Amino acid sequence: DVKVTQSSRYLVKRTGEKVFLECVQDMDHENMFWYRQDPGLGLRLIYFSYDVKMKEKGDIPEGYSVSREKKERFSLILESASTNQTSMYLCASRGLAGNTDTQYFGPGTRLTVL
Amino acid sequence: GESVGLHLPTLSVQEGDNSIINCAYSNSASDYFIWYKQESGKGPQFIIDIRSNMDKRQGQRVTVLLNKTVKHLSLQIAATQPGDSAVYFCAESTSGNTPLVFGKGTRLSVIA
Numbered sequence A: 001d002v003k004v005t006q007s008s009r010y011l012v013k014r015t016g017e018k019v020f021l022e023c024v025q026d027m028d029h030e031n032m033f034w035y036r037q038d039p040g041l042g043l044r045l046i047y048f049s050y051d052v053k054m055k056e057k058g059d060i061p062e063g064y065s066v067s068r069e070k071k072e073r074f075s076l077i078l079e080s081a082s083t084n085q086t087s088m089y090l091c092a093s094r095g096l097a098g099n100t101d102t103q104y105f106g107p108g109t110r111l112t113v114l
Numbered sequence B: 001g002e003s004v005g006l007h008l009p010t011l012s013v014q015e016g017d018n019s020i021i022n023c024a025y026s027n028s029a030s031d032y033f034i035w036y037k038q039e040s041g042k043g044p045q046f047i048i049d050i051r052s053n054m055d056k057r058q059g060q061r062v063t064v065l066l067n068k069t070v071k072h073l074s075l076q077i078a079a080t081q082p083g084d085s086a087v088y089f090c091a092e093s094t095s096g097n098t099p100l101v102f103g104k105g106t107r108l109s110v111i112a
Helices: none
Strands: A005-006 A009-011 A021-025 A029-040 A043-049 A064-070 A072-079 A089-098 A100-105 A109-113 B010-014 B019-024 B032-038 B045-051 B056-058 B062-066 B072-076 B086-093 B107-112
Touching: A005 A089, A005 B072, A009 A021, A009 B056, A021 A029, A021 A109, A029 A064, A029 A072, A029 A100, A064 B032, A064 B086, A072 A089, A100 B032, A100 B045, B010 B019, B032 B062, B045 B056, B045 B062, B045 B072, B056 B107
Parallel strands: A009 A109, B010 B107
Antiparallel strands: A005 A021, A021 A072, A029 A043, A029 A089, A064 A072, A089 A100, A089 A109, B019 B072, B032 B045, B032 B086, B056 B062, B062 B072, B086 B107
């Protein structure tokens, strides 16, 4: 079974803090993604990565950065957390399984910024 | 529990009945489609997928139908159970590494 794990299920931070959200996948997938999910707005893509040290901006990259130093790990960084970054953050990885390129999600991190 | 989306289309079905959840997609070049189930407070869970060279694919209690002519995808759940209550998302992609495009979701409520 594919496993995508996220470092925390719940996180509370203060405005201005630097926040690291870690994601690890164990299926040797090339592609990894970070989304945020907010009521009424659905899943929104923040950043994604096709390979180690590669990153691409998604739909809402402002206020975020990412790091992919190893294939299995994709980190999302909030340089200076703000209250409007309170959200559910979902990591996903995607790779070939048979003839499909299935994407699997982690359990999510509920981040609250006070 | 937490709501994953407000003002989502909602489908209420009686326990034991069949459920049909629909999704329209816009990109005629999309060739791969996935259905996800998301329970409150959890990440989306892969249910079933289908490639554009197929019209129908069956899994355990679930069937996905693809109509490329009208760009429509549906998920059928047989003998719906209380544990099926969740938000269901469809997603589409084109070949290569383009990110998935997700629908807004439908909330399925099962009445015991």
